[in-house]
Amino acid sequence: MITRSQIKFIKSLSLKKNRYLHKCFIVEGEKNILELINSEYEILHLYLTEAIDINTGSLQVNFISKNELARISCLTSPNKALAVVKIPALKDLSTGSVLVLDSISDPGNLGTIIRLCDWFGVKKVVCSEDTVDVYNPKVVQASMGSIFRLDVLYSDLEKYLKEVEGPVFGSFINGEDIKKLNIPSSDFHLILGNESSGISKKIEKLITNRISITNKGSRAESLNVATAAAILLYEFCN
Amino acid sequence: MITRSQIKFIKSLSLKKNRYLHKCFIVEGEKNILELINSEYEILHLYLTEAIDINTGSLQVNFISKNELARISCLTSPNKALAVVKIPALKDLSTGSVLVLDSISDPGNLGTIIRLCDWFGVKKVVCSEDTVDVYNPKVVQASMGSIFRLDVLYSDLEKYLKEVEGPVFGSFINGEDIKKLNIPSSDFHLILGNESSGISKKIEKLITNRISITNKGSRAESLNVATAAAILLYEFCN
Numbered sequence: 371m372i373t374r375s376q377i378k379f380i381k382s383l384s385l386k387k388n389r390y391l392h393k394c395f396i397v398e399g400e401k402n403i404l405e406l407i408n409s410e411y412e413i414l415h416l417y418l419t420e421a422i423d424i425n426t427g428s429l430q431v432n433f434i435s436k437n438e439l440a441r442i443s444c445l446t447s448p449n450k451a452l453a454v455v456k457i458p459a460l461k462d463l464s465t466g467s468v469l470v471l472d473s474i475s476d477p478g479n480l481g482t483i484i485r486l487c488d489w490f491g492v493k494k495v496v497c498s499e500d501t502v503d504v505y506n507p508k509v510v511q512a513s514m515g516s517i518f519r520l521d522v523l524y525s526d527l528e529k530y531l532k533e534v535e536g537p538v539f540g541s542f543i544n545g546e547d548i549k550k551l552n553i554p555s556s557d558f559h560l561i562l563g564n565e566s567s568g569i570s571k572k573i574e575k576l577i578t579n580r581i582s583i584t585n586k587g588s589r590a591e592s593l594n595v596a597t598a599a600a601i602l603l604y605e606f607c608n
Numbered sequence: 609m610i611t612r613s614q615i616k617f618i619k620s621l622s623l624k625k626n627r628y629l630h631k632c633f634i635v636e637g638e639k640n641i642l643e644l645i646n647s648e649y650e651i652l653h654l655y656l657t658e659a660i661d662i663n664t665g666s667l668q669v670n671f672i673s674k675n676e677l678a679r680i681s682c683l684t685s686p687n688k689a690l691a692v693v694k695i696p697a698l699k700d701l702s703t704g705s706v707l708v709l710d711s712i713s714d715p716g717n718l719g720t721i722i723r724l725c726d727w728f729g730v731k732k733v734v735c736s737e738d739t740v741d742v743y744n745p746k747v748v749q750a751s752m753g754s755i756f757r758l759d760v761l762y763s764d765l766e767k768y769l770k771e772v773e774g775p776v777f778g779s780f781i782n783g784e785d786i787k788k789l790n791i792p793s794s795d796f797h798l799i800l801g802n803e804s805s806g807i808s809k810k811i812e813k814l815i816t817n818r819i820s821i822t823n824k825g826s827r828a829e830s831l832n833v834a835t836a837a838a839i840l841l842y843e844f845c846n
Contacts, residue, residue, distance in 0.1 A: 405827075478716070482832050489831055491824035516828050549846050586729035586845055589643075590754050593727055594720050597838035600831070604839045607824055608787050 372417065372438050380442040380454060386503045393457045395505035399449040400424075405515025412456040417442065419450050444507040457505060462494075462523055467557045467606070470538075471497045472527060472573050473564040474595065480504065481512020482596040483562070488516035490607035495522045496530055498573075531576040534559055538578045539606075540569050541598055543591075545580030548605050560602060565595050610655065610676045618680040618692060624741045631695045633743035637687040638662075643753025650694040655680065657688050682745040695743060700732075700761055705795045705844070708776075709735045710765060710811050711802040712833065718742065719750020720834040721800075726754035728845035733760045734768060736811075769814040772797055776816045777844075778807050779836055781829075783818030786843050798840060803833050 380396065382388040389395050394414055397406050400422050406413065407424055417432045419439050439448045469492050474480050480502050487495055502509060504522045531538060537554055540561040561577060563569030569577070583593060583601050593601075618634065620626040627633050632652055635644050638660050644651065645662055655670045657677050677686045707730050712718050718740050725733055740747060742760045769776060775792055778799040799815060801807030807815070821831060821839050831839075 408827075482835060485828060485832060486835055488826045488828045489821075489823055491826060512832075514828070514830075514832075516826075519827065583727075583842065584846075585727055588726045588729060588754075589646075589757065590723060590726045590752070592752075593838070594723060594750075594752075594834075596832075597720060597724055597835055600835035600838040601842045604821065604842070608822075 372432065372434050372442070376415075377438075377441055380452070383454070384444055384507060386506065389457065389503070389505050394454050395457055395510065396444065396507050397453045397455050397510055398443060398445055398451065398507070399511070400451050402510065402515050403451040403453055405518055406453060406455065409518035411458060411518055413453050414456055415454040417452045422450055424451075445511070460523065461521060465557070466494065467492050468494045468496055468559050469599070469603070470527060470531070470559055470561040471495060471501050472561055472569050473498050473567075474501045474562070476565055476595075477502050477506045477508035478512045479565065479594070479596045480506075481509040481514075481517070483599045484509070484513040484520055484522065485516040486596070486599050486603050488513075488519050490603040492603060492607065493520055495520060496527070497522065497524050498527045499524050528572055528576070531559070531573065534576075538576060539581050539602075540574065540577035540579070541602060542568065542580045542582055545582040547584045548581050548602065549584065551579075551581060551605075553606055553608075558606060560606060562595055562599055562602075610670065610672050610680070614653075615676075615679055618690070621692070622682055622745060624744070627695065627741070627743050632692050633695055633748065634682065634745050635691045635693050635748055636681060636683055636689065636745070637749070638689050640748065640753050641689040641691055643756055644691060644693065647756035649696060649756055651691050652694055653692040655690045660688055662689075683749070698761065699759060703795070704732065705730050706732045706734055706797050707837070707841070708765065708769070708797055708799040709733060709739050710799055710807050711736050711805075712739045712800070714803055714833075715740050715744045715746035716750045717803065717832070717834045718744075719747040719752075719755070721837045722747070722751040722758055722760065723754040724834070724837050724841050726751075726757050728841040730841060730845065731758055733758060734765070735760065735762050736765045737762050765811055766814070769797070769799075769811065772814075776814060777819050777840075778812065778815035778817070779840060780806065780818045780820055783820035785822045786819050786840065787822065789817075789819060789843075791844055791846075796844060798844060800833055800837055800840075 383396050417434050419436050538559045621634050642662055655672050657674050776797045
């Protein structure tokens, strides 16, 4: 059972301004909810259409119908579970290598990149302030639960990078071939740019090493940013 | 100017059965149209909202309004140009390495994988019959024009793979680490499986080499199939 005002509140969280006003966001789907429950994130409300294989502990569960779930879901195929989750206080405790994102606009790309960072052990992502919001429902969905295991911060990248010591790698069309590169064994900063325009001019100046994934003779102009992230993280984290 | 019956016809092409009934599909956006014109694909109709920087040669252009484009477009943000293109006769002339896709269901993933193959010089993709249609508008869009430079065939994979000589690599959670693998310098077959269920049992039996992208200690269960394709093609094609 869900009230009309609850529906209205949950639907309002699809907008960034409402997420930050109420300091909460939505997590959907059985697998994501399982990852969520195993994380330190605080669940405010949990809605289920059926009992699922999750230890909800002392958490109060609201059982709702499939029709009700469809009314509050952001997915085209709602999947059994939806939680309203508290946005955690900003923290910046992790050390180690950092992936830096300059103006990533597609939520699917950001979610996929977070999933990759989790896979390859990069625990911190620093985003420019105009990068899509990490609590956007499509980002949460595409991260497949990895969002709960990483620190994702938003920052003025120019200020942030000026404080960085050590190499700052940036991915360009015309950089050094990463297959031939001497990858540092120490912590690194790696920057990826916007889907259309790449790394912005003001950030480019702060890069110490320009790198590339070599094109094997195709007319293709570029790779999708998430697939480029996959290849670069694979090389840097091995 | 566009007639009501033209609108109806173009909209009908969002369904696979109509694409194969009429033997044509839709290509949208300035960049994709440019790649299309530079390819051997036959354009049946070209609709533009404004003159764009493309040599259309003897091709007859229909100028339409932005509102008219919005009515025939599959995109949320229609972009200046839409073409109706003939589905080419099936060909299977390419030799060389082959990427094999077992039941890929997401059109964005298939388009992204085609873009990757183009980048890394793999000219042939063989899909299981239940893989999403390559002429689905979202596949065409995500391929960013690479679709016009590759052979994509649909086949009974079991039959197809039984005829293959040489190594057949398949990506699994528990295969040999590709970082330690001796990558063959000769042509290869590389198989990727469905987004949720991976490579199917009947195909698994035909694989000679099980490979993996090693997880760096994360709880993440898997990588997105397009990002896995990125890393594998990068290693195999270098």
